[in-house]
Amino acid sequence: MAIQYQEPFQSFRFLVEVENQKGAVVAAFSQFSGVNMTVETVQARDGGDNRGVQQVIPVLTRFEPVTLTKGVVGDNAFLDWLFSAAAGVSTGPRGGDELYRTLNVVALDARGERGVTWSLKNALPIGYSLTPMDGGRSEVLAESLTFAITGLERKTNPPKDR
Numbered sequence: 001m002a003i004q005y006q007e008p009f010q011s012f013r014f015l016v017e018v019e020n021q022k023g024a025v026v027a028a029f030s031q032f033s034g035v036n037m038t039v040e041t042v043q044a045r046d047g048g049d050n051r052g053v054q055q056v057i058p059v060l061t062r063f064e065p066v067t068l069t070k071g072v073v074g075d076n077a078f079l080d081w082l083f084s085a086a087a088g089v090s091t092g093p094r095g096g097d098e099l100y101r102t103l104n105v106v107a108l109d110a111r112g113e114r115g116v117t118w119s120l121k122n123a124l125p126i127g128y129s130l131t132p133m134d135g136g137r138s139e140v141l142a143e144s145l146t147f148a149i150t151g152l153e154r155k156t157n158p159p160k161d162r
Helices: 076-084
Strands: 014-018 025-033 037-045 054-063 066-073 101-108 114-130 143-148 151-155
Touching (some): 025 143, 066 076, 076 114
Antiparallel strands (some): 014 101, 025 066, 114 143
16 A cells, blocks of 8 residues: 655645735745734714714724744745844844734635635734654644734635636
8 A cells, every 4th residue: 555645735724925025925834813803992972863872983993913823934034024023132122114014814725726815914923933843753843923913804816717
C-alpha cells in the first residue's frame, strides 16, 4: 500500500495579505478567530418626537482583538513589522502611523479558490506566539498572531464558473 504524502500547507485555509502590496501573501493559517464588533448605544428622546419614545443612538464601536493560529509567516518584512510594535533591546515600542496596516484575511474554499475576505482596518500587532519545538517529534512549526483593530469590512468574491 502506497503512503500518500499530504503537503502540510494544504490545511492553511486563511491567507494574509497586506493591503496595497498587490495581493502578496505574507502568511497562511488554519484558524481565524476573535472577530467581534460591539456597538454601544445611548437612549434619548428625539426633540421632534411628541410620542415620548426613546431612540437608540450609536455612540461607540468596539472591535475585539483577532487571532490567526496554527500557521506560518513567510515574509521577513512582515515579520519585522510584527516585532516593531514591541519594545526593542534598548528602546521602547515604536509609534507612528507606519505601525498600523490594513490586513486582508482571505478564506479559501475546498478547491483552494478565494472566498470571503475580511479587511482588518488599522491592524496593530499585539501578540506573537510559537508552538513548542521538540526535536524528537515530527510536528510542523506553527505561529500565532494577534491584532488589535479599529475597523472591519467583509467582502465576498463572486463565484467562478466551474
